[in-house]
Amino acid sequence: MFYRENGQFKTTYRADQQILPIAQDRIALGLLLAVAFLVLPAVASDYWFTNILIPFLIFSLAAIGVNILVGYCGQISLGSGAFMAVGAYSAYNFFVRIDGMPLILALVLGGVCAMLFGILFGLPSLRVKGLYLAVATLAAQFFADWMFLRVQWFTNNSPSGSVSVSNLQVLGMPVESPLSKYLFCLSLLVVIALLAKNLVRGAVGREWMAIRDMDVAASVIGIRPMFAKLSAFAVSSFIVGMAGGLWAFIYLGAWEPAAFSVDQSFKLLFMVIIGGMGSIMGSFFGAAFIVLLPIFLNQFLPAATSMFGVEISTAGVSHAELMIFGGLIVWFLIVEPHGLAKLWAIAKQKLRLWPFPH
Amino acid sequence: MAFFLETLLGGLMAGMLYSLVALGFVLIFKASGVFNFAQGAMVLFAALAMARFSEWIPLYAGVQDPFVVNLAAFVLAGVVMFAAAWLIERLVLRHLVNQEGTTLLMATLGITYFLEGLGQTIFGSSIYKIDIGMPKDPVMILESAFEGGILINKEDLYAALIAAVLVALLSLFFQKTGTGRALRAVADDHQAAQSIGIPLNRIWVIVWCVAGVVALVAGMIWGSKLGVQFSLTTVALRALPVVILGGLTSVPGAIVGGLIIGVGEKLSEVYIGPMVGGGIEIWFAYVLALGFLLIRPQGLFGEKIIDRV
Numbered sequence: 329m330f331y332r333e334n335g336q337f338k339t340t341y342r343a344d345q346q347i348l349p350i351a352q353d354r355i356a357l358g359l360l361l362a363v364a365f366l367v368l369p370a371v372a373s374d375y376w377f378t379n380i381l382i383p384f385l386i387f388s389l390a391a392i393g394v395n396i397l398v399g400y401c402g403q404i405s406l407g408s409g410a411f412m413a414v415g416a417y418s419a420y421n422f423f424v425r426i427d428g429m430p431l432i433l434a435l436v437l438g439g440v441c442a443m444l445f446g447i448l449f450g451l452p453s454l455r456v457k458g459l460y461l462a463v464a465t466l467a468a469q470f471f472a473d474w475m476f477l478r479v480q481w482f483t484n485n486s487p488s489g490s491v492s493v494s495n496l497q498v499l500g501m502p503v504e505s506p507l508s509k510y511l512f513c514l515s516l517l518v519v520i521a522l523l524a525k526n527l528v529r530g531a532v533g534r535e536w537m538a539i540r541d542m543d544v545a546a547s548v549i550g551i552r553p554m555f556a557k558l559s560a561f562a563v564s565s566f567i568v569g570m571a572g573g574l575w576a577f578i579y580l581g582a583w584e585p586a587a588f589s590v591d592q593s594f595k596l597l598f599m600v601i602i603g604g605m606g607s608i609m610g611s612f613f614g615a616a617f618i619v620l621l622p623i624f625l626n627q628f629l630p631a632a633t634s635m636f637g638v639e640i641s642t643a644g645v646s647h648a649e650l651m652i653f654g655g656l657i658v659w660f661l662i663v664e665p666h667g668l669a670k671l672w673a674i675a676k677q678k679l680r681l682w683p684f685p686h
Numbered sequence: 687m688a689f690f691l692e693t694l695l696g697g698l699m700a701g702m703l704y705s706l707v708a709l710g711f712v713l714i715f716k717a718s719g720v721f722n723f724a725q726g727a728m729v730l731f732a733a734l735a736m737a738r739f740s741e742w743i744p745l746y747a748g749v750q751d752p753f754v755v756n757l758a759a760f761v762l763a764g765v766v767m768f769a770a771a772w773l774i775e776r777l778v779l780r781h782l783v784n785q786e787g788t789t790l791l792m793a794t795l796g797i798t799y800f801l802e803g804l805g806q807t808i809f810g811s812s813i814y815k816i817d818i819g820m821p822k823d824p825v826m827i828l829e830s831a832f833e834g835g836i837l838i839n840k841e842d843l844y845a846a847l848i849a850a851v852l853v854a855l856l857s858l859f860f861q862k863t864g865t866g867r868a869l870r871a872v873a874d875d876h877q878a879a880q881s882i883g884i885p886l887n888r889i890w891v892i893v894w895c896v897a898g899v900v901a902l903v904a905g906m907i908w909g910s911k912l913g914v915q916f917s918l919t920t921v922a923l924r925a926l927p928v929v930i931l932g933g934l935t936s937v938p939g940a941i942v943g944g945l946i947i948g949v950g951e952k953l954s955e956v957y958i959g960p961m962v963g964g965g966i967e968i969w970f971a972y973v974l975a976l977g978f979l980l981i982r983p984q985g986l987f988g989e990k991i992i993d994r995v
């Protein structure tokens with residue numbers, strides 16, 4: 329009834345090629361941004377900012393990065409946690425060692441370091457494919473774990489690799505309160521998501537997708553596999569590295585190498601698979617699912633069990649959480665292997681015909 | 687020289703244990719094309735079951751003889767693993783036939799979380815021990831050849847022997863029995879196997895059961911070495927480079943790969959480790975595997991990957 333494109337004529341190529349060709353989509357996105365930038369800061373509490381919204385924003389950013397590599401270019405990576413760690417620790421080094429280093433520049437430089445690290449560990453992808461590559465990328469993960477624990481220079485000679493930052497400022501404004509942190513993450517996310525969206529619908533993105541669908545065929549029609557794969561690794565690990573920097577600087581404040589363990593890599597991959605491979609939108613869905621599920625279970629389980637008169641211990645809750653988390657993921661993969669983004673697409677298709685489906 | 691040989695032998699025996707875990711990966715990948723990340727969780731689950739059963743049996747059944755208790759605990763834990771294998775096939779894999787490799791990989795990661803939670807809910811999450819009566823004292827060999835001889839951990843020796851026996855039994859099972867032949871047929875070509883009347887679902891249950899038994903043996907040995915605790919799941923991460931080095935589809939590859947990784951790890955830790963601050967075992971194994979992969983992208987013994995447009 330409301331969601332249809334009848335009567336929206338496109339008279340220029342520009343209009344035809346815009347990101348959201350349907351007017352209703354543009355209005356919806358505008359509303360969403362207005363809610364995120366104006367309404368949420370007014371109504372959300374500090375608990376919401378620190379425990380739900382900021383992790384969601386940062387993981388969305390990381391999931392976009394992983395999605396570019398896994399979803400668009402088809403190179404499965406289990407080393408995303410390492411890219412986050414490299415981003416975080418190199419941003420830390422730039423921030424601490426150089427006086428007056430602006431926060432944003434430090435984060436970007438951290439992203440650049442993560443990019444170089446990503447290209448280095450992306451080199452095997454030129455030769456090794458599929459599951460072999462997935463396991464090979466674990467090398468990056470364990471190497472980074474070891475490097476930040478043992479090589480003291482990277483952590484400014486702190487013994488266990490635990491470091492902290494304080495006095496964060498952007499353009500002279502302090503980023504200390506949950507609200508300002510939220511707005512900072514949100515602004516960065518919007519900018520990078522827009523860049524990523526434009527990248528994947530441009531020439532580079534098409535090359536990535538061609539490589540993903542069949543790399544031999546792609547190289548036959550003149551796409552350079554080396555350039556396509558390494559550029560995907562570079563862009564992906566840059567974004568993931570930025571997200572790592574944000575996670576460390578904004579969310580954690582003080583962290584150690586264990587914050588970027590192999591579990592983090594698995595989580596990011598879950599976000600991409602559950603959200604939908606090869607979809608920027610899906611990255612947001614996946615991040616929301618993985619961030620919200622443990623919080624929901626944590627609140628819901630003790631309440632549910634006390635309703636039946638059973639007291640459940642903290643350890644019991646965490647084990648039950650593991651079980652439900654694992655079970656839900658399996659269930660989800662069985663019900664919708666193409667992820668939440670696919671459900672979204674189906675819903676949109678249904679909405680276009682509603683209320684008169686043929 | 688004696689020290690070098692000692693490290694080498696230690697590495698070989700550790701490698702035997704890695705290949706035991708790697709074997710579980712290879713069996714399932716061969717038969718169903720599933721890269722089973724849950725193998726580590728299965729090892730933990732089996733070891734927990736065995737440890738707790740061997741505690742409970744003297745308590746409730748009144749049997750005290752350690753051999754009988756351990757045997758009964760092993761059998762019961764085996765039954766639990768069979769049940770788990772059947773449930774996994776029934777509830778998960780059957781619904782995911784023909785999905786992509788990544789989806790299946792993620793599903794087994796989900797199973798990993800589930801098994802870790804379930805195992806600790808049922809069997810508890812403290813540190814337990816499995817005592818199958820393996821002697822712990824080290825022995826000296828070759829005292830005539832070297833001054834002071836070579837020190838060998840007897841426990842490692844027995845563990846390596848058990849692993850070798852298991853591998854021999856498995857290859858007999860695969861080569862000589864009808865079921866084994868069916869398993870090999872399925873591994874070769876799913877469709878062709880199905881068209882000549884091999885029931886795929888039953889084969890998958892069987893192969894998961896076999897992987898469960900392998901996990902149980904691995905859990906028993908690792909558990910009696912290190913104690914049964916949550917960190918046992920990381921054994922899977924140590925065994926992954928073994929699998930890709932040997933090739934995902936090759937049983938001999940898992941064994942040779944295990945030996946190479948075991949020796950490489952130990953030698954690097956002893957000779958390179960001190961130069962860079964130690965603790966390089968884990969990533970060195972991966973880098974070593976990666977080095978081999980750059981020369982042979984399908985692993986040492988894996989089937990050649992042929993791309994056709």
